[in-house]
Amino acid sequence: MEIPNPEPEVVRLRDILDSPTYQASRAQLPLALGKDLNGRPYVADLRDMPHILIAGATGSGKSVCLNTIITSLVYRHTPKTLRLLMVDPKMVELSTYRLLPHLRHKVVTDPQDAAGLLKWAVLEMDRRYNLLNANGVRSIGEFNERVEEGATLRRFEPKGADDDSDRGIYDEGVLPYVVVVVDELADLMMTVQSEVERPLTFLAQKARAIGIHLIVATQRPSVNVITGLIKANFPSRIAFRVASKTDSRTILDQNGADSLLGNGDMLFLPPSTSEPVRIQGAYISTAETDRMMAWYRDQIEIRNKALDEVEAAKESDILEQMRAFEHEAEMAVGAEDAGDWDDLFRAAGEVCVQNQQGSTSLLQRKLKVGYGRAARIVDQLHDAGILGPSEGSKAREVLVGLDELETICGHRGL
Numbered sequence: 001m002e003i004p005n006p007e008p009e010v011v012r013l014r015d016i017l018d019s020p021t022y023q024a025s026r027a028q029l030p031l032a033l034g035k036d037l038n039g040r041p042y043v044a045d046l047r048d049m050p051h052i053l054i055a056g057a058t059g060s061g062k063s064v065c066l067n068t069i070i071t072s073l074v075y076r077h078t079p080k081t082l083r084l085l086m087v088d089p090k091m092v093e094l095s096t097y098r099l100l101p102h103l104r105h106k107v108v109t110d111p112q113d114a115a116g117l118l119k120w121a122v123l124e125m126d127r128r129y130n131l132l133n134a135n136g137v138r139s140i141g142e143f144n145e146r147v148e149e150g151a152t153l154r155r156f157e158p159k160g161a162d163d164d165s166d167r168g169i170y171d172e173g174v175l176p177y178v179v180v181v182v183d184e185l186a187d188l189m190m191t192v193q194s195e196v197e198r199p200l201t202f203l204a205q206k207a208r209a210i211g212i213h214l215i216v217a218t219q220r221p222s223v224n225v226i227t228g229l230i231k232a233n234f235p236s237r238i239a240f241r242v243a244s245k246t247d248s249r250t251i252l253d254q255n256g257a258d259s260l261l262g263n264g265d266m267l268f269l270p271p272s273t274s275e276p277v278r279i280q281g282a283y284i285s286t287a288e289t290d291r292m293m294a295w296y297r298d299q300i301e302i303r304n305k306a307l308d309e310v311e312a313a314k315e316s317d318i319l320e321q322m323r324a325f326e327h328e329a330e331m332a333v334g335a336e337d338a339g340d341w342d343d344l345f346r347a348a349g350e351v352c353v354q355n356q357q358g359s360t361s362l363l364q365r366k367l368k369v370g371y372g373r374a375a376r377i378v379d380q381l382h383d384a385g386i387l388g389p390s391e392g393s394k395a396r397e398v399l400v401g402l403d404e405l406e407t408i409c410g411h412r413g414l
Contacts, residue, residue, distance in 0.1 A: 011264070013068050013282040016041045017075055028141070029082075029177060029213065032072045033065075033238075033268060034281040042268075042279050046073075046179070046215075049236035049271055050208035055221035055251040056240025061264035061281050062217055063093050065238065066183060067289055068282045069215060073179060074102055080173070085121065085180045085318075087114040089187035096289055099297050104178065105318045111188050115195035116322040121180055121212060122199045123325070128175060128210035130156040135170070140211035144174040156361065177211045185218040186225045197229060204233030221251045235271040240264075240281075252276060324370060341380060344369065346414045348377045349386050349405045357395035358387040384408055 016022055016032035019041040027045030036042050046052070052069075056062035073082060083104040088094035091109045098107055108114050128140070134156045137143045146153060153170040180203070182188070188196045203214055216234070218225050221242060231250075239257035242248050248257035256267055256276065264281030342348070344367055351366045352358035358381060363374040378396070381387040386405060388397035400408070 008261075008263075008280075011035050011280050011282050013071060013284040013288075016043070016282050017072070022072075029179070030072055030076055031069050032282055033068070034264065034266070034279045036277060036279055042277070044236075044268070044270070046213050047177075047208075047211075049213070051204050051214040051234050052216070052236045052238060053226065053231070053234040053251065054215070054217040054238045054240075055226070055242065055247070055257075056219060056238075056266075057242050058219055060240035060242075060260070060262050061266065062219060062240050063183075064264060064283055065240070065266070065281050066093065066181065066215070066217055067284050070097065070181065071284055071289070071292065074100065077102070077177070079176075081176050083176045083178050085117055085178065087117060087180070087182040087188070089114065089184050093183045094181065096286075096293055099293055101296060111191040112195075113319055114182070114188055115192045115199070116319050118180070118196055118199035118203070120318045120322050121178065121207070122202050123322075124178065125203060125207045125210055125212055127156070128212075129206075131170070131175075132210065139209045140175050140177070147174050175211060177213065179213050179215060182214070182216045185216050185230075186220040186222075189225050189227075197227065201229050201233055204230070221247045223250060226250055237269045239267045239269070239276070325372060341412055341414060342373070342377050344373075344377060345380060345384075345412075346405075346409045349381060349384075349409065350402070352381060352387060352396075352398050353400065353402055353405055356398050358398055359395040362395065384412075 011034050013032060016034065021041040022030060022032050022043050025043050025045075027043065027047065029046035031044045031046055033042045033044055054062055054065060056065075070084070073084075076082075079101045082102055084097075084100065084102045085104055086094045086097060086107045088107050088109055089111060094107050095109075097103065105117065108117050132138065132140075132143055134154050135143065135146070137146065143153075147170075155168050155170050200214065200216070203212060207213070214234075216230075221239075237251055239248065239251045239260070241260040241262045242251070242257045245255045245258050248255050251257060252267060252269055253274075254276075260267065264283060266279050266281050267276035268279050269276040348363050348367060351363060355362060358378060360371060360374045360378050363369065363377055364371060367374070369377075378387065382389065382396065386398065386400050386408065388399055390396065
């Protein structure tokens with residue numbers, strides 16, 4: 001039987017971070033959640049979870065929990081090894097982190113921009129899987145170990161026929177962990193559900209091995225917000241006090257969260273278990289968070305110290321990147337619907353014949369076009385019999401020579 005302490009103790013995050021449990025933890029992404037019923041610090045590894053769903057009514061401690069999780073992560077990592085993406089439709093909870101150097105993009109408040117951010121994360125997931133596949137490794141940890149050992153690693157893009165032998169060498173350093181923090185899922189599900197549920201599901205299903213993790217919170221744990229599709233792919237959950245047994249079952253699949261005391265009292269359901277752990281959540285005050293951000297503001301050059309200028313220059317605006325990608329895709333679809341052959345069809349065919357291979361990335365590099373247009377041209381070259389069928393991550397085989405290419409283009413008036 002559990003009896004509330006008449007004189008509850010405030011669990012300070014500082015105490016957890018200074019504890020031997022946290023200091024000696026070998027977790028790659030340690031989360032200082034609080035203390036268990038025996039008064040022992042409780043530290044979990046986000047990498048093992050690998051995503052967290054957090055729910056709790058107003059005033060239950062959900063927002064403080066998000067702050068402790070973010071602080072736990074940046075306490076251990078520099079911007080070179082950890083990048084954060086934050087979505088805050090309420091425009092108040094996460095805005096305090098706007099100067100955090102770990103941010104890959106500014107804090108997003110618009111639901112449509114949030115959808116774009118999640119879609120970018122899916123593209124980044126695919127890019128990383130292609131990179132791992134090109135180097136025969138299975139996880140971000142194994143890949144980063146090889147980078148630190150000085151091993152020669154390959155980019156995913158094929159080298160082409162030019163003489164620059166270094167073009168295909170990977171030289172961008174370790175892959176940082178990417179943690180996506182969504183403060184209020186309900187606002188997104190009410191406005192752009194069709195655009196956020198799919199990328200959230202893709203990421204939850206596949207992103208673990210390549211170091212992308214999700215932390216999603218809501219104060220309305222109804223079935224309309226935490227849909228079966230989302231719930232099935234978030235094995236780790238944190239429940240604060242909720243209004244009803246129904247809400248408790250929605251988040252935990254069992255009663256209990258409705259009987260919590262509030263003020264950080266939580267039930268943490270680790271992955272692969274059915275019995276939640278009761279924890280008194282760690283507390284970080286607004287003043288402490290403000291002091292941390294003031295330190296970063298005073299040390300504004302920390303980003304340039306942690307990320308060299310070359311890497312920083314490569315980081316284009318995520319939403320601009322997504323808008324360009326979607327524009328290319330729309331143009332490609334429109335041209336296909338009109339039955340048009342791309343204006344660069346002949347040039348693309350010549351590139352493939354000269355390099356004796358065909359791929360989207362090769363055309364992107366040689367013709368300076370976006371992914372969507374390059375992918376459409378590759379499909380057209382295949383339909384015209386110039387390129388062979390897709391072979392997974394391998395470049396396509398070229399089936400014709402320059403004379404045959406000239407004949408094919410002539411028949412199409414190109």
